[in-house]
Amino acid sequence: xxxxxxxxxxxxxxxxxxxxxxxxxxxxxxxPEISQIERYIALAAKEGLRIHYxxxxxxxxxxxxxxxxxxxxxxxxxxxxxxxxxxxxxxxxDDGEILIVGxxxxxxxxxxxxxxxxxxxxxxxxxxxxxxxxxxxxxxxDLPTGSPDQxxxxxxxxxxxxxxxxxxxxxxxxxxxxxxxxxxxxxxxPRLQPxxxxxxxxxxxxxxxxMPQHLTEALRTNxxxxxxxxxxxxxxxxxxxxxxxxxxxxxIQSDNPDILLLDVRERETYDKAHLPGAMVIPRGQLExxxxxxxxxxxxxxxxxxxxxxxxxxxxxTLREMGFGRTVALDGGFKxxxxxxxxxxxxxxN
Ligand SMILES: [Fe+2]
Numbered sequence: 342x343x344x345x346x347x348x349x350x351x352x353x354x355x356x357x358x359x360x361x362x363x364x365x366x367x368x369x370x371x372x373p374e375i376s377q378i379e380r381y382i383a384l385a386a387k388e389g390l391r392i393h394y395x396x397x398x399x400x401x402x403x404x405x406x407x408x409x410x411x412x413x414x415x416x417x418x419x420x421x422x423x424x425x426x427x428x429x430x431x432x433x434x435d436d437g438e439i440l441i442v443g444x445x446x447x448x449x450x451x452x453x454x455x456x457x458x459x460x461x462x463x464x465x466x467x468x469x470x471x472x473x474x475x476x477x478x479x480x481x482x483d484l485p486t487g488s489p490d491q492x493x494x495x496x497x498x499x500x501x502x503x504x505x506x507x508x509x510x511x512x513x514x515x516x517x518x519x520x521x522x523x524x525x526x527x528x529x530x531p532r533l534q535p536x537x538x539x540x541x542x543x544x545x546x547x548x549x550x551x552m553p554q555h556l557t558e559a560l561r562t563n564x565x566x567x568x569x570x571x572x573x574x575x576x577x578x579x580x581x582x583x584x585x586x587x588x589x590x591x592x593i594q595s596d597n598p599d600i601l602l603l604d605v606r607e608r609e610t611y612d613k614a615h616l617p618g619a620m621v622i623p624r625g626q627l628e629x630x631x632x633x634x635x636x637x638x639x640x641x642x643x644x645x646x647x648x649x650x651x652x653x654x655x656x657x658t659l660r661e662m663g664f665g666r667t668v669a670l671d672g673g674f675k676x677x678x679x680x681x682x683x684x685x686x687x688x689x690n
Contacts, residue, residue: 343447344464345388349377354515355404357381358469361390362443367554369394369420369442371462372512373407375572377426381411393442396420398471398512399459400427401563402484403553409566422451424458429566436460452499455480461500467508468523474500475511476521479532482545484553484612485560489545493538501527565582574650577657583671590682593617601635603644605655606674614686616645616677624655631662649673 343363350356351374359381360366370381385392387529392415395408399422408419409429418431420440425433434440436451448463452473459480462469472480472486473495482489505524514520527533535541553559562569568576584600592598602619604611611621621626622630624646635642646652649672656669670677678684 345390347384347388348510348519349380349384350514350517351376351404353404354513355675356510356512356514358510359384359388359390359392360442360447360464361385361388362445365443366390367393367443369396369440369447370411371396372398372401372404372471373411375405375407375569378407378411381407382414393417394432394440396440396462397425397427397563398462398469398473399456400425400486400560401472402456402556402559405555405559405569405571406563410572420461421448422458424451424453427564427566434460434647446608448655450499452492452495454482454488454490454495456484457486457488457491459495463503463507467504467510467520468500468503469510469512470500471512472541474509474526474530475513476509476516476518476526476681477530479530479545480512481548481550483548483550484556490538491544492545493541497538497541498531501533550608574653577653581653581656581660582668584668585671586677586680587680589616589643589670594684599641601640601642603655604634604674605641605644605652607647611645612687614674614678614684616674617683617685619645619685624651627655627658628662631659631664635659635664638663640664641668643668643670645670645672645677646675647673647675650678 345361345363347359353375357373358371366389395412397406397408412419420432421430423433425436434449438449440447450460450461452461455472459471459473459642461473482492507523509521509523535544536639592600594640602616604615604619605624607623608621644652644656652669656667659667
């Protein structure tokens with residue numbers, strides 16, 4: 342079997358996998374993450390593969406799934422366990438079923454416990470364990486739909502009964518170990534040492550883990566198919582051009598600035614200090630006030646905010662409304678001030 346297999350990690354330790362059939366040039370991506378979208382597509386192209394499926398091993402609470410986005414771009418289905426409640430899943434699968442990708446056969450094993458929709462993906466020499474089994478650990482069971490009791494069965498009566506020679510490729514790897522084997526985990530993984538169900542459940546119930554970063558945003562977007570804040574900003578980024586702080590400063594000082602500086606922060610913040618000559622329309626009022634405050638749609642507008650993110654959204658909105666020469670400041674008021682550029686401050690009297 343000629344299999345192409347790539348493990349792709351994010352800087353936060355999330356692991357995703359591009360798995361392809363060399364002969365038929367078909368592939369799937371397992372647990373794609375939003376920051377790596379271009380990498381999957383580029384890597385598939387480099388390997389001469391066309392992605393046919395996206396698969397999430399479970400509903401992630403700590404990583405932003407890219408499945409829906411890539412599915413939309415490529416017109417291909419998203420595969421998840423039938424217990425997943427995400428509305429954008431095209432193909433729901435269950436324990437014992439097989440997905441055929443070219444000459445590859447991927448078998449699913451339902452392994453609830455970390456989440457109720459967790460599954461492992463079996464290939465002849467390896468298993469992708471999602472967050473069911475990690476290197477030296479397991480997924481946690483204290484997040485929505487988690488159950489230590491179910492995880493016990495998934496591990497002790499499921500995964501641990503497979504061939505110990507199988508390589509294990511996890512959904513997370515915080516220590517950059519890459520992969521392991523089932524035999525090694527059975528021998529060394531502290532979570533696999535308990536001698537009874539109750540001992541295991543007690544171990545899982547007393548871990549006292551911190552809540553993952555971005556928990557609510559990850560669950561919101563992964564369950565609904567909605568967008569993350571970073572995605573919204575990245576989309577706006579692709580719709581506008583920018584002007585450097587240096588260029589803005591040069592224009593402010595010139596006789597004919599030819600730009601209108603627009604501060605989209607709250608009025609109180611603007612009142613304290615702002616760029617010289619800037620006008621203010623808080624972002625929340627932008628659409629309603631343009632007719633009155635920005636009568637000339639051919640005006641060249643430079644939008645800025647505090648950190649340089651909201652201004653991108655505001656600039657994209659203005660372009661959409663017909664202010665075709667709107668640009669965003671490359672940086673925000675904070676960076677402007679820190680770089681020592683001039684500001685107009687409210688005089689104390
Ligand atoms: Fe997870």
